[in-house]
Amino acid sequence: MRDDRIEPHWIEAFEAVLRLCAAQRGETVCLLSESQSRRLNIDLAELAAHRLGCRPFRLEVPTPRQAAPVPVRSTGASRALAGHPSVLAALGASSLVVDLTCEGLLHAPELKGILGSGARVLMVSDEHPDILERLVPRPEDAAPVKAAVKRLRAARRMRVTSAAGTDLTVEMAGATSAGVWGWTDRPGTIAHWPGGVVVSFPAAGSVNGTLVLAPGDANLTFKRYVEAPVRLVLRDDHVVAVEGEGLDAILMREHLAAWGDPGAYAVSHVGWGMNERARREALLFHDRRDLNGTELRAAAGNFLFSTGANEFAGRFTEGHFDLPVFGCTITLDDVPVVIEGRLVA
Known part of the structure; x- marks a missing residue:
């Protein structure tokens, strides 16, 4: 795809996955991202959450400086949270966290504490929505x-x-x-799409x-x-x-x-x-x-x-x-x- 224009069917794809995650009207949904996250996916997640009557908010942290001796890609072990106490408090206070960080929280050291707070975490893989749309879970x-x-x-x-x-x-x-299987609807669990x-x-x-x-x-x-x-x-x-x-x-x-x-x-x-x-x-x-x-x-x-x-x-x-x-x-x-x-x- 060459254009990052928001397409209505991409919003529908995000809405479908949030429905599977049991997102409820009035529920607080944290959209966790970093400064280098894919803007298009953040916007789509926010619009989909609003469609369901949720109360989404954006939580953006700076993308950390490159500290590794080689390029780092596709690790599932984001360093963006860096143990920040205020960020972790906000995540722990959210019943649903949509993880839009570049690398994802799947192997991040902070994940155990976030899940322990009762949050459920949907990790949206850093893909163009053209890919995500084809692979909406059923x-x-x-x-x-x-x-x-x-x-x-x-x-x-x-x-x-x-x-x-x-x-x-x-x-x-x-x-x-x-x-x-592509979504999480139970407290204290993580899934990726x-x-x-x-x-x-x-x-x-x-x-x-x-x-x-x-x-x-x-x-x-x-x-x-x-x-x-x-x-x-x-x-x-x-x-x-x-x-x-x-x-x-x-x-x-x-x-x-x-x-x-x-x-x-x-x-x-x-x-x-x-x-x-x-x-x-x-x-x-x-x-x-x-x-x-x-x-x-x-x-x-x-x-x-x-x-x-x-x-x-x-x-x-x-x-x-x-x-x-x-x-x-x-x-x-x-x-x-x-x-x-x-x-x-």
Whole structure:
């Protein structure tokens, strides 16, 4: 899209998601943003909240200075709040927070306290509304995700294999598993739009094996498709080798090393996409500034492997790779949930 003119159908998309979040007439809705947030989405969220009779207010914080040694994109770990007591008080006093920060609060250290206050948080991914409109969640999206979460929580072991050479084992004891279907209507919970994904945050020392990125898989930190194979060797949750001769492997090795932080090499979360409307090829159709790549994270049947912050293992870092890997078979206690990149009914 070339123009940021407000379109009525974009307001309708935001209104539909706020309805699913049980936004009520007279309810206080905090529109949390930062100075570099996407203005169009802030306006759309505000207009949609007014349509529902809510009482929205804008809370904008300065975008923090760049402190990392490398560019930071798509981490889900916003630093914009910086523990500001007045900001946190305002968020805690709001029953519904629409998170419009650039990176999002999903892995931010302040999130636990915000949810503990009883707020429900809708994280709107930093995408152009043209993308969000296609991926407005539907009520029927929730049940399959909830069922998948139950299976994850009951599992003892996840195994991921592929024809490209992936053979990865995740011990599920102590893992924290969750699912996102695109909205939140319960106090103390967070969801992101677009939705349709289940993930587990493994306990320390639970992930071992090999993950092979093949041509056509995606590196969402770089917002590009993999063009040459990359072989990641993992021991005790950490990537100990990035093997490959192509540009993709070279860039990953250099980016990880630049952090100078062992946490950047650690596993953040593992899971799979469940959104049948999300498209794998979406990166080809939008300018990079107009997308965050959440659509590919949710694309049905992908194995979503992420490095970086894992608050449940006590690791906080801005270094983060989200890697949707297609064509994998995923089993829980030897029972397949995804076969060669296709969801098992």
